[in-house]
Amino acid sequence: MKIKQTQGLIASIICAIIMIGLLVSENTQLGSSQAETPERITLINSGKAGGSFNARTQMYKEGLTAAGYNVQYENIGKISQAVKMFKEASEPTIMVYANNQVYKQDLFHTENNFIIAEYQQPLYVCRTNTSKDKTGVLTVAHGKGYDPALLTSLLGSDITLVPYKNSGAMLKGILGGDVDMMVNNQGKSFKYMKSGNGTCEASDVLPVMVATVIGTNIDVQKIRKVIFDITMDLKFIEYHTSRKLVRPTSSWQQELAFTQELEKGYEVK
Amino acid sequence: MNELIAVSTGLFAGTITGIVPGAGVMVAMIVASPLLMHFDVLQLLLFYMSLASMVQFTGTIPAVYLGVPGETNSLPAVIEGTKFNKRKMAKLAIGICAVGSVLGSLVAVAITYGLLSVLVEHMTVFFSNATKFYLYIFIIVFCLLVYNKKNILVNLLLCAVGFMLSVPGESDISPDFRYTFGIEDLQFGIPLIPVLIGFLIVPTIAKMFSASNSNVFLPNIDIGFCKVIKYFRKKLILSSLRGSIIGYLCGFVPGVSTVLSTNASYSFEKKLHPNNPGKLLVSSETANNSGQFASMLPLLLIGIPITGSEIVLYSMLVDAGWSPFQFDNVANNADMIFRQIVPWFVVANIVGLIVAWPLARKILNVFANSKKYMIVILAVGMLLLNTYLGILDYRVWLYTVCLFVFSCIGLLIKKYETVPLIFMFILGNDIEGVFFRQMLI
Numbered sequence: 001m002k003i004k005q006t007q008g009l010i011a012s013i014i015c016a017i018i019m020i021g022l023l024v025s026e027n028t029q030l031g032s033s034q035a036e037t038p039e040r041i042t043l044i045n046s047g048k049a050g051g052s053f054n055a056r057t058q059m060y061k062e063g064l065t066a067a068g069y070n071v072q073y074e075n076i077g078k079i080s081q082a083v084k085m086f087k088e089a090s091e092p093t094i095m096v097y098a099n100n101q102v103y104k105q106d107l108f109h110t111e112n113n114f115i116i117a118e119y120q121q122p123l124y125v126c127r128t129n130t131s132k133d134k135t136g137v138l139t140v141a142h143g144k145g146y147d148p149a150l151l152t153s154l155l156g157s158d159i160t161l162v163p164y165k166n167s168g169a170m171l172k173g174i175l176g177g178d179v180d181m182m183v184n185n186q187g188k189s190f191k192y193m194k195s196g197n198g199t200c201e202a203s204d205v206l207p208v209m210v211a212t213v214i215g216t217n218i219d220v221q222k223i224r225k226v227i228f229d230i231t232m233d234l235k236f237i238e239y240h241t242s243r244k245l246v247r248p249t250s251s252w253q254q255e256l257a258f259t260q261e262l263e264k265g266y267e268v269k
Numbered sequence: 270m271n272e273l274i275a276v277s278t279g280l281f282a283g284t285i286t287g288i289v290p291g292a293g294v295m296v297a298m299i300v301a302s303p304l305l306m307h308f309d310v311l312q313l314l315l316f317y318m319s320l321a322s323m324v325q326f327t328g329t330i331p332a333v334y335l336g337v338p339g340e341t342n343s344l345p346a347v348i349e350g351t352k353f354n355k356r357k358m359a360k361l362a363i364g365i366c367a368v369g370s371v372l373g374s375l376v377a378v379a380i381t382y383g384l385l386s387v388l389v390e391h392m393t394v395f396f397s398n399a400t401k402f403y404l405y406i407f408i409i410v411f412c413l414l415v416y417n418k419k420n421i422l423v424n425l426l427l428c429a430v431g432f433m434l435s436v437p438g439e440s441d442i443s444p445d446f447r448y449t450f451g452i453e454d455l456q457f458g459i460p461l462i463p464v465l466i467g468f469l470i471v472p473t474i475a476k477m478f479s480a481s482n483s484n485v486f487l488p489n490i491d492i493g494f495c496k497v498i499k500y501f502r503k504k505l506i507l508s509s510l511r512g513s514i515i516g517y518l519c520g521f522v523p524g525v526s527t528v529l530s531t532n533a534s535y536s537f538e539k540k541l542h543p544n545n546p547g548k549l550l551v552s553s554e555t556a557n558n559s560g561q562f563a564s565m566l567p568l569l570l571i572g573i574p575i576t577g578s579e580i581v582l583y584s585m586l587v588d589a590g591w592s593p594f595q596f597d598n599v600a601n602n603a604d605m606i607f608r609q610i611v612p613w614f615v616v617a618n619i620v621g622l623i624v625a626w627p628l629a630r631k632i633l634n635v636f637a638n639s640k641k642y643m644i645v646i647l648a649v650g651m652l653l654l655n656t657y658l659g660i661l662d663y664r665v666w667l668y669t670v671c672l673f674v675f676s677c678i679g680l681l682i683k684k685y686e687t688v689p690l691i692f693m694f695i696l697g698n699d700i701e702g703v704f705f706r707q708m709l710i
Contacts, residue, residue: 080439081457085663139710145444162709165441165702176396178710 040070041218044095046082052187052211053079055239056096056118060213063230083107086216094215094223099262100145100207107214109259115213115224117255118231119245122208124189125155126200131180141170141182151183154205174198185209187243210259211245224252275312276319276613278304280620283323288331288632289477289643294321294578295691296473299465300647302585303654310591311609317582318565318610319617322374325527325557326621329366330629333359345535345553349546360629364497365547366554367626369509371618373555376513377520377562378611385606388570395570402707404573405700411522412689424689431690434459435697442702454667461584462658463668464694466651467675472683477644501551508538508548509555516556520563526576530560562614569606577688580695 043061047053064071076082083105086095094115102108131138137160142151144163151161162179164170167188174182175197184192186209189200213227230236231247240247248255278301286297297320298305305313333350346366353362394400413424437448438458449455501509515537516530534556535549542548568574574583624632652672659668679687693700 078457081662084453084456088663144440144442160709162706163442163702164706172396173398173706175393176398176400177393178398178706 039068040072040091041223042072042074042089042091042093044074044076044082044085044093046076046079046095052243053096056211059233059236059239060094060096060227060230063233063236064226067226067230069226080105086214089216092215092218092223094213094218094227097212097214099210099212099259102263108263109212109214109256111256112220113214113216114252114256114259115215115218115220115227116231116252117248117259118211118213119240119247120208120210121186121245122202122204123183123206124186124200125181125183125203125206126174126189126192126198127181128174128177128179128198130177131198134180138181139179141173141179141184143167143170143183146183151206154203155183186245190244207262210248210255210262212259271309271312272315272609272613275308275315276617279316279319280323280617280624282316283320283621284327284624284632286320287324287327287329293473294324295465295581296470297324298578298581298585299462299470300650300654302462303657305585306588306658308585308589310586310589311605313582313585313589313591314569314610315613317578318614321561321565321578322558322614322617323621323624325554325561326367326370326618326625327629327632328557329363329370329554330625330632333362333366334629345531346550349550349553352546353550361497361500362547362550363629364494364626365501365505365551367622368498368501369505369512369551369555370558370625371622372506372509373513373516373558374562374614374618376510376555377517377559378614380514380517381562381566382607398703398706398710401573401703404567405696405703408573408575408692408696409700412692416686416689423685427685427687427690428693431693432697432700434464434690434694435701439698440701441698442705452667454664457662457664459694460659460662460664460668460671461695462655463671463675465581465691466655466672467677467679468687468690469679470647470651471676471679472687474644474648475680475683477647500547505547505551508542508552511538512552512555513559515552516559517563519556520560521567521575526564527557527560530556530563558618574696577691580692584695 041064043057043064045054045057045061047055047057061071061073074082074085076085079101082095083101086093087107096118097107097109099109107113137158139160139162140151140155141162141164142148144165148161148163152159159181162173164173167185170182170184171188171192173179174192175195182192183203183206184200186202192198193200215223239245248258250258282297282301286294294317298317301316305316308316329346329350332344332346333354336347336351336354350359350362350366353359409428412428413421415424417423417427435458437450437455438446439456440447446456512534515534516527519530519533520526522529531553535553538549538552564576564579568579568583572583574580655668655672656665659665662668
């Protein structure tokens with residue numbers, strides 16, 4: 001028994017030494033690489049495989065690498081965690097973002113972090129064919145990040161709001177017959193229309209979604225040009241065209257002002 | 270190449286897991302998590318499939334040779350296998366089990382192929398909240414009734430603790446962070462790895478430490494490949510087919526899955542042939558493999574894990590960006606199962622056949638004699654794993670505190686099966702969302 005205890009003690013000491021070593025080496029690595037590679041940039045991917053955030057981040061990664069940057073790719077996969085990392089970053093960091101995230105993440109677009117508005121799209125309101133003749137209260141699926149008060153004020157009070165985790169879950173919900181309507185992004189709404197189970201219309205009252213790229217600890221002017229050039233690449237243009245995504249044509253100052261104006265809508269509580 | 274890496278690592282992990290008593294598929298998944306973090310969805314599925322299949326093969330080896338179940342489904346193999354061993358026929362027992370296991374796997378694939386087109390046609394039924402609602406009720410009832418010798422009170426407490434641990438942070442239905450007590454790191458919830466290590470691995474290590482197994486091999490006669498095949502074809506094929514079908518159906522039962530497959534098939538065969546250890550052994554071991562394939566289908570088709578190890582897989586799949594069964598992807602997913610998973614499943618079975626038959630005793634010799642080293646490696650590895658993942662997640666202190674707290678609790682409750690707790694911890698948010706929506710709709 002004593003031998004087992006001694007073995008356990010030795011194992012614990014070895015673990016503790018290795019843990020300290022890991023922590024120290026992590027910090028040393030960060031410090032030294034900052035000094036040696038000034039062109040290093042961290043790119044945070046908060047998107048899931050198959051989603052637009054992920055696809056766009058991948059294209060930026062390729063573009064930045066081609067432009068000579070040493071890209072540190074951080075696959076976070078969860079927007080809230082990605083925003084935390086972004087806020088705490090001490091070296092040049094960028095990530096794709098959208099104005100409809102600001103309400104929850106408390107990270108608003110400013111002159112210091114705004115790089116470009118990549119595209120904009122309206123939110124769509126979809127309705128099932130079977131609910132067209134339905135009278136009374138309608139059930140409406142919405143993303144959990146949407147402000148319920150804003151939705152009720154815009155869609156009317158004669159509805160029951162049913163929150164879903166994300167746009168994909170909403171799509172499955174309406175296809176499974178859970179709800180009569182859904183408020184969803186353009187991509188999922190197009191997929192729903194393709195199923196033939198209902199129709200969707202672009203909403204002119206719900207806030208427009210603007211997909212942006214933001215950064216911290218960066219030379220905004222310099223990186224804006226690099227990112228803009230990447231979005232002018234054929235691969236990017238094809239991506240936007242295939243998804244019917246509208247590119248803004250105004251100056252970055254106007255794009256920022258437009259994005260900030262929209263963000264006010266998300267502050268309604 | 271990526272698929273080959275996933276399958277070969279899964280097979281290697283499966284070989285060790287099956288042979289080391291006490292280590293299950295779930296433990297292997299956690300130990301391999303630093304590797305699995307870099308896998309994509311298909312690689313994760315292939316790794317799990319290879320691991321789980323291999324465990325069914327190699328779990329039989331210590332059961333027959335040493336009378337120690339390599340994994341929880343191997344009890345019938347212990348009872349019937351030792352009868353062969355005493356008659357110096359262990360090699361025959363291992364051989365017929367291996368052949369039966371391959372047959373069971375192939376039968377499961379064939380049945381699935383026949384059923385899948387029907388499932389695909391009615392897929393939207395599985396998207397509905399109501400379907401998920403009733404399935405979750407079913408799973409919770411099973412959690413309460415199956416584990417810890419059907420002690421409902423204990424299972425209820427474990428479920429409640431698991432659910433409470435899932436509550437802090439983001440929920441699936443509200444944008445707000447809850448029960449974070451001002452700790453910013455809790456906004457992203459209690460981390461999964463310390464929970465798994467504390468409540469699963471630590472009790473497993475403690476059990477492995479206290480368990481003693483004899484490494485005494487009885488002499489046995491060398492029986493050739495052709496003789497085994499001939500014996501199997503003439504005497505055991507019907508038992509094997511019966512086992513495959515019973516195992517397949519039982520594989521769908523949440524919580525118990527392959528354990529039920531093995532035992533139901535064994536009991537059924539015992540009614541037909543009570544004094545034929547060959548038929549009994551083959552029937553239960555065939556059911557094992559058939560049930561293993563069937564148990565993966567609810568996860569692949571509707572995204573609901575039904576076994577303990579599948580919950581860990583589910584959590585990793587979601588982290589890798591998996592979204593189960595998008596409606597415009599139904600055909601692709603069916604295609605993926607048969608074009609990308611099934612061929613590797615067959616390969617895994619062939620490798621399993623080789624490992625669990627001609628190489629059985631050699632492998633057992635290597636691993637059975639290095640138990641104490643494996644325990645130390647496992648303990649140190651888990652501590653390092655927790656720290657490494659904590660650093661990657663920028664929450665190393667939360668990971669460390671959680672590991673310490675959960676390990677202490679895990680040791681205190683080591684005599685209980687903690688699977689209900691893990692189930693509710695991983696699925697808690699989804700269950701809450703499904704139940705909440707069911708009230709609104």
